[in-house]
Amino acid sequence: MQIRIGNGYDLHKLVSDRPLILGGVELEHELGLLGHSDADALTHAIMDALLGALALGDIGHYFPPSDPQWQGADSQMLLGKVHELIQARGWAIGNIDAVVIAERPKLKPHIDPMRNRLAATLGIDRGQISLKATTNEKQDAVGQEKAIAAYAVALLVKSPGS
Ligand code: MG
Numbered sequence: 001m002q003i004r005i006g007n008g009y010d011l012h013k014l015v016s017d018r019p020l021i022l023g024g025v026e027l028e029h030e031l032g033l034l035g036h037s038d039a040d041a042l043t044h045a046i047m048d049a050l051l052g053a054l055a056l057g058d059i060g061h062y063f064p065p066s067d068p069q070w071q072g073a074d075s076q077m078l079l080g081k082v083h084e085l086i087q088a089r090g091w092a093i094g095n096i097d098a099v100v101i102a103e104r105p106k107l108k109p110h111i112d113p114m115r116n117r118l119a120a121t122l123g124i125d126r127g128q129i130s131l132k133a134t135t136n137e138k139q140d141a142v143g144q145e146k147a148i149a150a151y152a153v154a155l156l157v158k159s160p161g162s
Contacts, residue, residue, distance in 0.1 A: 001158065004091070005154070006048070006051065007048075007049050007152065008049035008153075008154075010044040010048065010150050011142070011149040013034045014146055015033075018033060020033060021040045022040060022042045022043075022114060023110075023114025024040065025113045027105055027107075036070060036073075037063070040075035041148050042150040042152070044075060045098060045150040046098055046150075046154065047059045049098075049153055050083065050154050053086075053156045054085075054089060079118070083121075086156065087159075091162075093154060093155075095130070096118075096152060096155075098131050098150060099131075099132045100131070100133045102149075103143055111133065112126075
């Protein structure tokens with residue numbers, strides 16, 4: 001069996017007057033993530049992990065912030081496009097493991113809804129997506145609630161017959 005591994009990282013700044021969207025789920029919070037698209041740092045980290053596994057570059061290459069067509073883009077749609085690139089090359093997702101680092105809000109109640117949303121976007125089983133959350137123990141920008149960060153790794157397997 002042929003396998004490939006990739007990792008991804010993203011961080012977006014927390015500001016007022018923006019929605020907080022993580023893993024395609026909008027969370028109730030007084031702050032939201034700033035970015036050209038919907039600024040879903042978790043989904044962006046996953047996209048970079050998928051691209052990285054096949055040495056396809058990063059999301060900035062496919063969806064540059066300078067391109068107005070990605071203004072306010074739904075990151076689930078972008079994730080779907082990255083998945084198509086992977087599938088077109090004959091690869092399938094084995095599993096994804098991700099961690100979101102946020103001081104607030106508490107992410108635990110939202111973990112399963114996020115896994116469900118990501119699994120639906122990718123057309124894979126929820127069991128193929130692991131998602132964890134932690135805080136930064138009040139340290140640095142993330143710990144001071146100025147930003148939310150996410151890390152992801154993805155394992156790809158060569159589709160049978162390709
Ligand atoms: Mg990003």
